[in-house]
Amino acid sequence: MTTLQELPQVRGVKNIPLQEGFTSGHRTCQGCESALTMRLMIKAAGPRTIVVGSTGCMYVANTTYYSTPWVVPWMHTQLGSSGSAATGTAAGLASMMRKGKMKDEPINVIAFCGDGGGVDMGLAGISAALQHDEYNLLILCYDNESYANTDIQVSGSSPWGANSTFSPPGKVHRIMNRRWKKNTAPMLAAGHPSCRYVATACASYGLDFTNKVRRALTIGGPTFIHVIDPCPKGWDYDPKYSHELGMLAVETGLWVQYEIADGELILSGPSRAIGNGVRHRKPVREYLQRQGRFAHLTEEDLEFFQGRVDDSWEKWWIPGIVPFSPPAGDGA
Ligand SMILES: Cc1ncc(C[n+]2csc(CCOP(=O)(O)OP(=O)(O)O)c2C)c(N)n1
Numbered sequence: 001m002t003t004l005q006e007l008p009q010v011r012g013v014k015n016i017p018l019q020e021g022f023t024s025g026h027r028t029c030q031g032c033e034s035a036l037t038m039r040l041m042i043k044a045a046g047p048r049t050i051v052v053g054s055t056g057c058m059y060v061a062n063t064t065y066y067s068t069p070w071v072v073p074w075m076h077t078q079l080g081s082s083g084s085a086a087t088g089t090a091a092g093l094a095s096m097m098r099k100g101k102m103k104d105e106p107i108n109v110i111a112f113c114g115d116g117g118g119v120d121m122g123l124a125g126i127s128a129a130l131q132h133d134e135y136n137l138l139i140l141c142y143d144n145e146s147y148a149n150t151d152i153q154v155s156g157s158s159p160w161g162a163n164s165t166f167s168p169p170g171k172v173h174r175i176m177n178r179r180w181k182k183n184t185a186p187m188l189a190a191g192h193p194s195c196r197y198v199a200t201a202c203a204s205y206g207l208d209f210t211n212k213v214r215r216a217l218t219i220g221g222p223t224f225i226h227v228i229d230p231c232p233k234g235w236d237y238d239p240k241y242s243h244e245l246g247m248l249a250v251e252t253g254l255w256v257q258y259e260i261a262d263g264e265l266i267l268s269g270p271s272r273a274i275g276n277g278v279r280h281r282k283p284v285r286e287y288l289q290r291q292g293r294f295a296h297l298t299e300e301d302l303e304f305f306q307g308r309v310d311d312s313w314e315k316w317w318i319p320g321i322v323p324f325s326p327p328a329g330d331g332a
């Protein structure tokens, strides 16, 4: 295993590093939260970092010919291969250092993927990467809840009822996407017992996200962070509201922020306050009705949606996170 960098936790937003690793030169849409996720991710990691990115908006819009915002080594990888690219990069570095072909120094390896690339297509590769506990790496899934780059197709991470180019509401069927969003982070945490760190975050809570990236990069072994990214184009709202929508996703209890470090689950930000009962969840409609992709939802649909979120907080074994029931007592 290669050595790890020292990346202390950042105390206070004013102490987030000023040095940029993701600068001008990208062509993401105005208000693209995924671009902010990239910017904060690399600020947290610092310059001695290799970033590998799978196909999607954060590849295509960031690597227009002869122009890129990345000022760290960056490589594109195939849509479903963030996991294998991360393992390969970490293994390559370890081998070169072992053979004395490059200086033995701590270098962060981060592979990012979209929800299409990670939650759907590349899930097997991510699973394999999380089992290779001899390599230090972070896989970051930026979730804009669609295959955005190819014009907003529904993914396994798209919310129930969302209008997309593959799930347009029609006269016969108003709700075309009837699948509930895949519960990716807990699935990966539960399924990979030797993975030391899995977290969820949102760039609207920049300090929380920054510190999660740093924890992931310093704990050792393969790690995973799932970030929700409001996308003005796919979610259909004025770009100036990305930050607010990210906050609303958390404040309504729809997106739960937590980290699972060495088997210990810790809620963070508003999710912690909600979990501790010191803060009420905002009604989900306050989030849904701000987005054109839900404009066709009826009152009944909104109540259904709210009911599912309520269930996740009131009936799940671990509120908002684990949907099983605890084992029944043996009656003894
Ligand atoms: C194997 C493969 N199938 C399809 C594509 C076409 N494609 C390019 S980007 C993309 C969307 C990826 O969606 P996601 O991973 O969610 O990233 P986003 O575009 O939303 O940022 C698709 C389907 C591809 N590049 N490779």
Ligand code: SF4
Pocket: 027, 028, 029, 030, 031, 032, 033, 034, 035, 057, 061, 144, 148, 149, 230, 231, 232, 233, 234
């Ligand atoms: S489509 Fe969405 S994710 Fe893609 S660049 Fe635009 S805002 Fe960002």
Ligand SMILES: [Mg+2]
Pocket: 056, 114, 115, 116, 142, 143, 144, 145, 146, 147, 148, 149
């Ligand atoms: Mg996507």
